[in-house]
Each structure stands twice: as structure tokens, then as C-alpha cells.
Amino acid sequence: MAFLYDILLKEFGKRAIAQVTVPPHITDNLKPRFGRRDYQQEAFQRFILCHSEEFSDKPRKPLHLLYNMATGSGKTLIMAGLMLHLYQKGYRNFLFFVNSNNIIQKTKDNFLNPQASKYLFNNKIVIDGKEVLIKEIDNFEEADNRNINLKFTTIQQLHTDLNNTKENSVTYEDFRDKKLILIADEAHHFVAGTKSGNWLGSWEDTVRQIHDANVDNILLQFTATIGTDTAALRDHYQDKIVFKYDLAEFRKDKYSKEINLIRSLYDEQDRIIQALILNLYRQELATSNNINLKPVILFKAKKTIKKSEQNKENFHRLIDDFSVAMLEKIEKTSTVPIVQKAFQFFAAKGISAREIVQRLQANFRWENCLSANNDAEAEQNQILLNTLEDENNPIRAVFAVQKLNEGWDVLNLFDIVRLYEDRDGRDGKPGKTTLAEAQLIGRGARYYPFALEEGQDKYTRKFDDDISNDLKILEDLYYHTKEDSRYISELKRALVDSGIYEDEA
Numbered sequence: 001m002a003f004l005y006d007i008l009l010k011e012f013g014k015r016a017i018a019q020v021t022v023p024p025h026i027t028d029n030l031k032p033r034f035g036r037r038d039y040q041q042e043a044f045q046r047f048i049l050c051h052s053e054e055f056s057d058k059p060r061k062p063l064h065l066l067y068n069m070a071t072g073s074g075k076t077l078i079m080a081g082l083m084l085h086l087y088q089k090g091y092r093n094f095l096f097f098v099n100s101n102n103i104i105q106k107t108k109d110n111f112l113n114p115q116a117s118k119y120l121f122n123n124k125i126v127i128d129g130k131e132v133l134i135k136e137i138d139n140f141e142e143a144d145n146r147n148i149n150l151k152f153t154t155i156q157q158l159h160t161d162l163n164n165t166k167e168n169s170v171t172y173e174d175f176r177d178k179k180l181i182l183i184a185d186e187a188h189h190f191v192a193g194t195k196s197g198n199w200l201g202s203w204e205d206t207v208r209q210i211h212d213a214n215v216d217n218i219l220l221q222f223t224a225t226i227g228t229d230t231a232a233l234r235d236h237y238q239d240k241i242v243f244k245y246d247l248a249e250f251r252k253d254k255y256s257k258e259i260n261l262i263r264s265l266y267d268e269q270d271r272i273i274q275a276l277i278l279n280l281y282r283q284e285l286a287t288s289n290n291i292n293l294k295p296v297i298l299f300k301a302k303k304t305i306k307k308s309e310q311n312k313e314n315f316h317r318l319i320d321d322f323s324v325a326m327l328e329k330i331e332k333t334s335t336v337p338i339v340q341k342a343f344q345f346f347a348a349k350g351i352s353a354r355e356i357v358q359r360l361q362a363n364f365r366w367e368n369c370l371s372a373n374n375d376a377e378a379e380q381n382q383i384l385l386n387t388l389e390d391e392n393n394p395i396r397a398v399f400a401v402q403k404l405n406e407g408w409d410v411l412n413l414f415d416i417v418r419l420y421e422d423r424d425g426r427d428g429k430p431g432k433t434t435l436a437e438a439q440l441i442g443r444g445a446r447y448y449p450f451a452l453e454e455g456q457d458k459y460t461r462k463f464d465d466d467i468s469n470d471l472k473i474l475e476d477l478y479y480h481t482k483e484d485s486r487y488i489s490e491l492k493r494a495l496v497d498s499g500i501y502e503d504e505a
Helices: 004-012 014-018 038-052 075-088 101-112 155-163 192-196 203-211 231-238 247-252 268-288 305-321 324-333 337-348 353-363 375-380 432-444 470-475 485-498
Strands: 063-069 093-098 125-127 130-132 134-136 148-154 180-185 218-223 241-245 258-264 296-300 369-372 397-400 413-418 476-482
Touching: 004 014, 004 038, 004 241, 014 038, 038 063, 038 075, 038 241, 063 075, 075 093, 075 101, 075 125, 075 148, 075 180, 075 218, 093 101, 093 155, 101 134, 101 148, 148 155, 155 203, 180 203, 192 203, 192 231, 258 268, 258 485, 268 296, 268 305, 268 324, 268 337, 268 353, 268 413, 268 470, 268 476, 296 305, 296 432, 305 353, 305 369, 305 397, 324 337, 324 353, 337 470, 413 432, 432 476, 432 485, 470 476, 476 485
Parallel strands: 063 218, 063 241, 093 148, 093 180, 134 148, 180 218, 258 476, 296 397, 296 413, 369 397, 413 476
Antiparallel strands: 125 130
């Protein structure tokens, strides 16, 4: 069974795909730092071929395409570029939907807020000599023919609005005589009908009805996670996946951090202290090399919000009571080489144990720590959570259960501390909790950009062949856990399967 991305390769060849011109209405309107990677260029080139050229097994109209791209590889950038391209092709109405409200808020910032650090466009968007605005709308009656009219919604709200019509809400009638671009993020959530074989009343059926309302409509889906483990799913995705760039390729191309599993027999408190030491080491090491870095730690609870809240209380108590004696215990007993390297660095720089304690107490005071345990917290704090790299963002620690496994953009997360010790795997296979942990680690593996000299690529790893280099720690994500050989084996299996980890043991 050939997927669409293979059909395109067979039909046109790698060289012909690479020679497709990405037009200036895309390249000239995106921020210069975006869209310059080869795979991102190919993502645009493949759409242009699929949209404009005829070939055997070309998907039928209305067009439905899916981008299967690794977390951190720039899915939102591709959305932005395709919006520009499709505007130039005559489209004016765009509907963005996802299954989580905090992702909506983050995406709005990326698309609508020129002051946001992750805003995707140049200050002025010019297409065919005319300035174009990105205009947020509540329904398509507000749309005009000059600008990009963009409605943001969750799939839950869209489904409710369309099936329980209220004043000013979007209705199926809105789609009858308008050609529309539908953009779905985290699209693996929208295949329940395909999985069950029962489309009636499903989110998937709602999307299909909108998509089918006009033959010129286009549905663009994006996800890092697709399942092809059943015949129904393979059939569903076969003629849709226009571009595939998974975590294994992303890591191989050096765009991600590498993963280190830090195992110890320490209790939770000492595991936390060990992570704090590495956090300060990274910061001081970066500063001494003229790199502006504020490293962040994530403290992960297993299931309950109550437990995560308790973790946060315990952490603040630890910071308040932190002492030289606690620090010296780790220095004397830690068997982790990078921790001993940190202490050697502090000694060489003349940073005393008392200074280490004081700096950590200042860095991790109460107002510099954030919870993201439920939808309300994740939504309320989404700007802080998605701008952790900004100089004016004070957050140093995040406490969470599950709400950050999807839709979280963070580059300066370097330590995840697992604050529980049980496992749910069976027969050597990872359980649901372990698979969720691997997914979270994949989000944290986004590379923090830095350059040591002019002309050096800021966005790729530099020390794969120089692993003894002190700065290698700025290219690694550390996952801190209790020593448990069965759990570690299951976690490694989940990470290897995801593509973000290569087990050398």
C-alpha cells in the first residue's frame, strides 16, 4: 500500500520536488528566521505539486491532506505559509480548529499578535502588491474579500454550534456557498469515526460535512502522531499524508535535544535537588559563554491534580529550607558524572556552597513557579507557558499532570523530574502512563538555539562528535527518575518507538 507522500516521490522524483519554486508570497511574508530549513521548503513544495499538478492517484476534490510532522518541526509555520499561498490562489475564508482551548490561545498569539515572540509573519503582509490583514472573525458573515478571514474554535465548540444553532454561532448554512480552508491541528483526535466504523454524530462527521459542502474546500490536517495499526486507519490515511517528517528524522538532522535518563536511588527530595544543581550549572555555564539562557524544570505528577499541588507545596518548603548540608549531601553521594562535573565547575568559578543555595532560592521563589494541572490553569497561564524563553518571563519551574503533553512550545526545558515511582507496563510493554511520559519528553526535546561564533547554525546540535565538551549539557534533556530496571526498559522502548531516542545500552 503506497501512501500519498510515496506516490508524489514516485511520480515526480526527489529532484523535481526540490526544484519546485516556493513563491515569494510565502517566503517574503514569513519572519526571516522561519521557513529556511530544507524539510520545511519540501513541505511547501509538496503541497504546491499536489494542489496544482495532475498525476495518477491524485486525491479527489474536495482536497484533504495531512502533514505528519515531528513535534517542534514547525507545523504552525507550514499552516501560516499555506494560508498565504491559498489566499493568493483566491481563498479568503479559513477555519482553524483543534481539541484543546489552550492550543487555540497559543495559535492566536502566533497568528495575530505582532508583539509576540513567536509571531510568524512580517509586520506587513503584502501579496500581489496589496497589503493583506489577518482578520479574526466569529462567523463567516463577517468575512470580507480583501483579507485573510480566520475563525478559531475548538472541535467541541464547532460541533456544538453546528448541531445546536444559537444566535451569532456558525451554522452549516455558512459553508454552503463559500469555499473554505479548514486547518486542523492535533488531527489524530479526529478519527474516532474511522476507528469505530460509526461516523454518526462524531466530530469527524461534523468536519466531513463542512468539508464536503463545497467541492473547492480544502482540509489541511497536522499532527505528530498518527496510528496506522488497523486496516481502517491505513485506508483513511493512504491518500492524505502529503508529507512525513517524523521524530527520528528530526533527531537525525540534529534539530532536537538528545535525551539522557538520569537514574538514581535517591528519594524525591534528593532527585529534585540534583535537578536544581544541574539547572544552575546550565545557567552559569551558558552565561560564561555569552549565551542568554534561563533553563526550566518540569515537575511531573502521575495522575491527580491534588498530587501535583502537593508536589508544588513540598517544593516551596524545600526551597525555603534549602541548606548547605542538603547540597553537600548530593556532592558526596551522587554517582551521576554530570552532577560531579557541575560541582567542579562551581569550585573553579569560585561559587561557594552558600552562594549556590542562595541563587537557587532566589531563582525558584514562589512567584517563579507555575502550575498547569487542568484546562483552566493551562488556559490562564498559556502565554507564560509558551513564552518561557522570553527574557521578561520569570518562570523557572512548572508543575503538571497531563495538560502539557500536546500543544506546548518550549525550547528551554532541560530537566523533567518524575515525582512518582510506580509503573503500569505489562510483559515488558510500556503502559499508558509511560507512553504519555515519552510524549512529554518529545515535547521537551525541542532544541534551544545558540551560536558560539558568527555563521554557526543556531538551530542544530553542535557536539555530537565532541561529547566531552562542557557545552554538550545545553543540547541534552535530562529525565530524572528512580532506578527501576523494568520501568527504564519500558520507557526506553517507548522513546525508541517514538524516534527521539537511540538506546546504546
